[in-house]
Amino acid sequence: MPADNMEKIVALAKRRGFLFPGSDIYGGIGSTYDYGPLGVLLKNNVRQAWWRAMVQSREDVVGLDAAIIMHPKTWEASGHLAGFTDPLVDCKKCKKRFRADHLLESKGLSMKGLKEKPTLMSEVKCPECGGELTDIRMFNLMFKTFMGPLEDAANTVYLRPETAQGIFVNFANVRDTARKRLPFGIAQCGKSFRNEITPGNFIFRTREFEQMEMEYFCKPGTDEETFEYWKGFMMDWFAGLGVRRDSLRYYEHPKEDLSHYSKRTVDLEYKFPWGWAELWGCANRTDFDLKQHAKFSGQDLSYRDDLTNERYVPYVVEPALGLDRAVLTFLIDAYEEIDGGRSTTTESNKEVETVLRLHPAIAPIKAAVLPLSKKEPLTGIAKEIRAKLAERWMVQYDEVASVGRRYRRQDEIGTPFCITVDFDTPNDKKVTVRDRDTMSQERVAIDELVGYLALKLGV
Numbered sequence: 001m002p003a004d005n006m007e008k009i010v011a012l013a014k015r016r017g018f019l020f021p022g023s024d025i026y027g028g029i030g031s032t033y034d035y036g037p038l039g040v041l042l043k044n045n046v047r048q049a050w051w052r053a054m055v056q057s058r059e060d061v062v063g064l065d066a067a068i069i070m071h072p073k074t075w076e077a078s079g080h081l082a083g084f085t086d087p088l089v090d091c092k093k094c095k096k097r098f099r100a101d102h103l104l105e106s107k108g109l110s111m112k113g114l115k116e117k118p119t120l121m122s123e124v125k126c127p128e129c130g131g132e133l134t135d136i137r138m139f140n141l142m143f144k145t146f147m148g149p150l151e152d153a154a155n156t157v158y159l160r161p162e163t164a165q166g167i168f169v170n171f172a173n174v175r176d177t178a179r180k181r182l183p184f185g186i187a188q189c190g191k192s193f194r195n196e197i198t199p200g201n202f203i204f205r206t207r208e209f210e211q212m213e214m215e216y217f218c219k220p221g222t223d224e225e226t227f228e229y230w231k232g233f234m235m236d237w238f239a240g241l242g243v244r245r246d247s248l249r250y251y252e253h254p255k256e257d258l259s260h261y262s263k264r265t266v267d268l269e270y271k272f273p274w275g276w277a278e279l280w281g282c283a284n285r286t287d288f289d290l291k292q293h294a295k296f297s298g299q300d301l302s303y304r305d306d307l308t309n310e311r312y313v314p315y316v317v318e319p320a321l322g323l324d325r326a327v328l329t330f331l332i333d334a335y336e337e338i339d340g341g342r343s344t345t346t347e348s349n350k351e352v353e354t355v356l357r358l359h360p361a362i363a364p365i366k367a368a369v370l371p372l373s374k375k376e377p378l379t380g381i382a383k384e385i386r387a388k389l390a391e392r393w394m395v396q397y398d399e400v401a402s403v404g405r406r407y408r409r410q411d412e413i414g415t416p417f418c419i420t421v422d423f424d425t426p427n428d429k430k431v432t433v434r435d436r437d438t439m440s441q442e443r444v445a446i447d448e449l450v451g452y453l454a455l456k457l458g459v
């Protein structure tokens, strides 16, 4: 059973140092979160797993790391300046703020329905207090700032609301340098910023977040088949890292709700504790972005096939995933509470035990080394083992409390293996390796430990 409520995840994340409220000592600021010592490892591992699958293991995708602040014309060309807006309403009574499209959706209505029947909004009341709502105002989600010392319109720049545009404006640079034939993709991971009206659900929706996007450039006419491939890829990637397939599903966007650039959009959704919600969006962006940037920049963003001599503007299929949303998904899905505990024998010791069944590839700590006594020679041997394993993986050394307690501490943060150095170790040069999920124990020679773990961890 994955976690059934967010409070448990938020509490574990804070207690064990995965995530803290941002600027905590000042009381926090608008839904920002800071990744703690374990959180940063988990996030890095998820990013690396994505990079391995998306770039490293493929011959047809290259990487990129573009600047966050881009030429303001970028956002004119992409349509973000004019259209990257959310509809906002305020409650006249309790002053709470909502997204009108979310309120309409919860009543089975839509923004499109509103266009046809403008009085529809009067049927919707404040979900908090039942008060009357203001008229809808469109609100641009881009954060503005100024480049250079003068705070005027000519120096206004924006924090990017998506990483994708950094890829489009570099299409010609990559086309001319990477020696790739179409179809090929450009992938990048980085911060994006959206001044969300209603951030919430922990790190699900924040104003500053990280995206992992890949733009796959293909010949027009091959885009639909390409789309099917990346749609399947999204589900397989999560399932391959241990997420239950029955907690994942696709949502096909109705034609009338598609973004201005999209021919088709399918979201991979996860069953979060509050309901199904978007995790990873796959969009057929057609040749919209490249054509717009070609128009606004005056540059040639077409592609010439050197085998057939054909020239065309590629179509683009984009799988776009939020890194923080992926981290949240893995935490929720891996979380398990076991009533009465698994490893205790005496009734008095029984309590709720938490196990984070994270896939070994993303677990923050790969192994913990636990000497059975706080004295030499066991501590010395254990510290040597820790140092040896640390050349390759994140490992912890822990000599405090009973070994059962120490197992639980590691189970709770998802450490796949615990290595116990016991009183036989100085003689037989072997340790006991305990598996987090099965709790089975195996005696392994110290000399063979690195190879043993490499095989089991797969990283």
Ligand code: ATP
Binding pocket: 162, 194, 196, 203, 204, 205, 206, 207, 208, 209, 210, 211, 278, 279, 280, 281, 320, 321, 322, 323, 324, 325
């Ligand atoms: P939503 O409908 O949830 O606002 P979106 O459709 O606007 O999302 P996209 O523009 O498709 O999102 O962004 C791609 C991915 O980036 C999303 O699937 C999500 O994982 C992530 N993402 C988008 N907005 C946020 C946010 N405010 N906080 C965290 N992750 C986000």
